[in-house]
Structure formats: structure tokens, C-alpha cells
Amino acid sequence: MxxxxxxxxQPAIQDASRSKKLQLLGILSGFAAGAWLGAxxxxxxxxxxxxxxxxxxxxxxxxxxxxxxxxxxxxxxxSSVRADVRRAPHLVIWALLAGCLWAVANTLTIFxxxxxxxxxxxxxxxxxxxxxxxxxxxxxxxxxxxGWRRRAGVLxxxxxxxxxxxxxxxxxxxxxxxxxxxxxxxxxLGAGILWGTMYIPYRKAYLTGMNxxxxxxxxxxxxxGMMTVLSVSSLGLAPLWQELLSARSVIFWLMLGGFVWVxxxxxxxxxxxxxxxxxxxxxxxxxxxxxxxxxILVFGELHGRSSSIYLEVIGGSLLMMLxxxxxxxxxxTGQEQTRWKEAAIRESDRYGVAADxxxxxxxxxxxxxxxxxxxxxxxxxxxxxxxxxxxxxGAMARVPQMSLHWGPAALLTAVLFLLLVISGLALWRTTRxx
Amino acid sequence: xxxxxxxNMTRSWMASxxxxxxxxxxxxxxxxxxxLLRFIR
Numbered sequence: 001m002x003x004x005x006x007x008x009x010q011p012a013i014q015d016a017s018r019s020k021k022l023q024l025l026g027i028l029s030g031f032a033a034g035a036w037l038g039a040x041x042x043x044x045x046x047x048x049x050x051x052x053x054x055x056x057x058x059x060x061x062x063x064x065x066x067x068x069x070x071x072x073x074x075x076x077x078x079s080s081v082r083a084d085v086r087r088a089p090h091l092v093i094w095a096l097l098a099g100c101l102w103a104v105a106n107t108l109t110i111f112x113x114x115x116x117x118x119x120x121x122x123x124x125x126x127x128x129x130x131x132x133x134x135x136x137x138x139x140x141x142x143x144x145x146x147g148w149r150r151r152a153g154v155l156x157x158x159x160x161x162x163x164x165x166x167x168x169x170x171x172x173x174x175x176x177x178x179x180x181x182x183x184x185x186x187x188x189l190g191a192g193i194l195w196g197t198m199y200i201p202y203r204k205a206y207l208t209g210m211n212x213x214x215x216x217x218x219x220x221x222x223x224x225g226m227m228t229v230l231s232v233s234s235l236g237l238a239p240l241w242q243e244l245l246s247a248r249s250v251i252f253w254l255m256l257g258g259f260v261w262v263x264x265x266x267x268x269x270x271x272x273x274x275x276x277x278x279x280x281x282x283x284x285x286x287x288x289x290x291x292x293x294x295x296i297l298v299f300g301e302l303h304g305r306s307s308s309i310y311l312e313v314i315g316g317s318l319l320m321m322l323x324x325x326x327x328x329x330x331x332x333t334g335q336e337q338t339r340w341k342e343a344a345i346r347e348s349d350r351y352g353v354a355a356d357x358x359x360x361x362x363x364x365x366x367x368x369x370x371x372x373x374x375x376x377x378x379x380x381x382x383x384x385x386x387x388x389x390x391x392x393x394g395a396m397a398r399v400p401q402m403s404l405h406w407g408p409a410a411l412l413t414a415v416l417f418l419l420l421v422i423s424g425l426a427l428w429r430t431t432r433x434x
Numbered sequence: 435x436x437x438x439x440x441x442n443m444t445r446s447w448m449a450s451x452x453x454x455x456x457x458x459x460x461x462x463x464x465x466x467x468x469x470l471l472r473f474i475r
Contacts, residue, residue: 051436089447090447090450090451092449092455093451093457094451094457097457097460097461097464098460100464101460101463101464101467104464104467104468104471107471108467108471108474111471111474111475139456139459181475183474186470186473186474187470187471187474190466190467190470191467193463193467194463194464194467197459197460197463198460200459200460201460204456230471235474271453281465350450350454351447351450352446352447352450367442
């Protein structure tokens with residue numbers, strides 16, 4: 001009789017404290033993701049208008065591409081990426097697919113903001129968290145046997161966050177929408193659906209043991225490839241090149257935005273890994289709150305606006321925080337985690353990935369006897385090359401002429417780095433970034 | 435011999451991906467997104 005593969009996942013004593021620690025780690029990663037994803041908007045605000053949205057998106061993606069290769073090389077080394085691919089080669093396809101979904105969603109967002117304005121577009125695509133909860137429930141056993149309190153906490157929290165996001169978006173829109181077009185509504189809804197579905201490959205990868213740092217490396221190929229195709233097909237090669245040349249003084253700021261975004265996304269990946277997509281996505285969606293903090297405190301966006309706008313901002317922020325709190329306090333119970341493991345067994349059986357490897361990675365640790373990741377000359381070369389590209393464009397960059405409030409900027413930056421250090425150290429101590 | 439085994443393994447995981455319903459949901463959504471983008475432009 002063949003051995004039951006599920007038995008390989010059931011050690012005699014389940015380490016409950018380890019599981020609790022990983023849940024907390026996922027929640028902390030979600031908070032850090034929100035802060036860094038929100039801050040990614042700041043460098044893009046320094047760019048003056050007059051560049052095609054498609055070009056802005058493409059340059060940001062180039063920054064993202066550079067960061068997504070250099071950061072994993074710096075943290076773990078590319079040998080770890082190669083080892084992951086050897087164990088689960090099918091995940092490369094999933095990562096490419098997720099990258100393509102991101103690129104199309106981002107482009108649709110640009111069109112949505114143009115057609116219906118931020119106030120309507122943002123809440124519409126924020127619905128991605130609700131879709132993420134649905135996919136997590138349907139495909140990956142998330143929220144199964146979670147009990148009604150936890151289900152209500154996650155679902156209610158996500159809904160409250162959507163309402164809060166709507167209020168914030170209405171308050172933060174400086175003017176009415178450019179045109180009330182049905183196209184814009186479709187674009188925003190489409191972006192929400194694409195983003196919500198993008199988390200299927202995320203969860204798939206982490207249930208099969210892939211390291212988030214390996215996943216983002218291949219994700220970037222799908223992202224850059226799809227973005228290049230969209231830009232060239234939209235503008236044409238020669239006009240695109242001309243636009244890139246004329247934008248060279250602001251390329252650095254846009255690439256910096258992409259770099260900051262990647263740090264947020266890496267934390268988002270760890271959140272999706274350790275608390276699942278149903279909790280990880282809403283927590284990361286708190287980025288809207290952080291984006292607004294940068295807008296109001298650093299760029300003085302709501303200066304001189306009516307008191308009702310400030311009430312909307314305060315109300316929206318409180319609702320967002322309430323939703324985040326509800327989700328953070330609804331961490332998965334032992335029974336629900338058993339259902340996650342069943343989903344992981346299904347994946348490892350289907351794709352022939354060693355069960356003990358998947359179990360170890362879900363537990364955030366290395367397999368017994370697994371070679372420790374190390375950095376080679378190639379890794380340092382990648383880091384130096386990416387840094388050089390940033391330095392070259394940094395030297396070309398023009399310092400924008402605009403009024404900035406440096407005090408709040410320094411404070412928010414300090415908070416960002418504090419979250420980076422706290423979450424990074426917690427990840428390192430608990431999982432060694434596995 | 436080793437190369438044959440490697441080819442078989444590649445075919446096997448490719449077949450596993452292509453027969454996985456989870457794969458076709460994001461693919462269908464991506465196609466829908468591209469069509470929507472084309473329609474909007």
C-alpha cells in the first residue's frame with residue numbers, strides 16, 4: 001500500500017507557537033507592505049506632467065525590473081533562485097503570468113484615472129481584496145473552518161476598508177473627473193479584477209514552497225515584457241524612444257518610485273505567504289492611507305480645502321484603520337491552517353514537488369541538509385550594475401522645483417525605514433527569508 | 435538517457451500546468467483585460 005502523503009505533513013506535535021509567530025510575521029509584513037507601496041507614489045509626484053502615461057508606467061517598470069533582480073541577489077543570492085526553479089520549474093510560468101496581469105492592470109488604471117478621475121477609479125479597483133478573498137476561499141481553502149468570527153473579521157474588515165478607501169479617494173481627488181466615461185468605469189473594474197486574480201499565482205507559488213524572492217525575480221520578466229509590448233503597440237517604437245529621451249531628466253524619480261514599490265511588494269509577498277491572500281491583500285491595501293499621508297503632509301495636497309474634505313479624510317482613515325485592525329485580529333486558527341496544508345499537499349502531489357520541502361518552506365525554514373544560500377560574484381555584479389544604472393540616471397536627474405514639507409517627509413521616511421528594519425529583522429530571525 | 439528523462443519531466447509539469455483549472459482562470463482574466471484595453475483604446 002503506498003504511503004499516505006498527508007502523513008508526511010503531520011508531525012507528532014504541531015509547533016503551535018511557530019505557527020502563531022508566522023501569522024504575526026505575515027501581519028507585520030502586510031503593514032510594512034502598505035507603508036512602502038504607499039510611499040512609492042511619492043517620487044512619481046515629483047515628475048511634471050507632459051509625459052505619456054504609458055511611458056511613465058514603462059520607466060517605473062524598468063526600475064522595478066532592476067530592483068527585482070538586485071534585491072534578491074543581495075539578500076539571498078541567485079543560487080537560491082536557481083535552486084527554487086530546479087525544485088518547482090512550473091512556478092516560472094505562474095510568475096510570468098502574474099507579471100503580465102500586473103502590467104495590464106496598471107495600464108488599465110492609468111486609463112481609468114484619465115477617464116473617471118481618482119475618486120471613482122481608486123475604490124473600484126480596491127475591490128481586488130474582495131476578489132482575493134473569493135479566490136483564496138474557492139481555490140486554497142482559506143477561511144475554511146475559520147469560524148464565523150474570523151470570517152466576519154476578514155470580510156467585514158475588507159468591506160470597511162473599501163468604504164474608507166472610497167472616502168479617502170473622494171477627498172484626495174483635487175478636481176472632478178476629466179470625463180464621466182463608461183470606458184473609465186470598465187477600466188477601473190477590469191484593473192480590480194486583474195489585480196485580485198493576480199494573487200492566484202502568488203498563493204500557488206507559496207503553497208508549493210517557492211521563496212517570494214525567487215517569485216518576484218521571474219514576475220519581473222512578465223511585467224517588463226508585457227509593458228514593453230503594450231508601450232510599443234500603443235506609441236510605436238520611434239515615438240516611444242523619443243519620449244524616453246525627452247524624459248531622461250525625470251527617469252531617476254520614476255525608477256526610484258519603482259524601486260520603493262518593489263520593497264513594498266516583497267513584504268506583500270511574505271504577507272500572502274504567511275497569512276494567505278484573503279488577509280494579506282487587504283492589509284497591503286492600506287497603502288492608500290499612506291499615499292494620502294504623503295500627499296497631505298509632504299505635498300500639501302489638501303491645503304486650503306473645506307472642513308468637510310478634512311472630515312472625509314479623517315473618517316476614511318479611521319475606517320481603513322478599523323478594517324486593517326479587524327483583519328489583523330482574525331488570524332488563521334489551527335483548523336484553518338490544517339486546510340491550508342491540505343491545499344499544499346494537493347499542489348505538491350500535482351506538480352511532484354517533495355512534500356518535506358513544501359512543508360519546510362510553509363513553515364518558513366530550510367529543509368534539513370539543504371545547502372545554505374550564498375552570494376557569488378554574479379550576485380555582486382547584478383547589484384553593482386543595478387546601482388550604476390540608478391547612479392547614472394540620478395546624475396541626469398533634475399531637482400524638481402516644487403514646495404515640499406521636509407519635516408513630515410523626514411518623519412515619514414524614518415517610519416518607513418523603521419518598519420523596514422523591524423519587519424526585515426523579524427523575517428530574518430524567524431525564517432532567514434525562506 | 436538523462437536528456438530523455440529531463441524532456442519527460444518538462445512535459446509532465448507542463449501538462450500539469452495546462453490541465454490545472456487554477457491556471458486557466460488567470461489566463462482568461464488576462465485575455466479579458468487585453469480585450470478591454472483594446473476596446474478602450
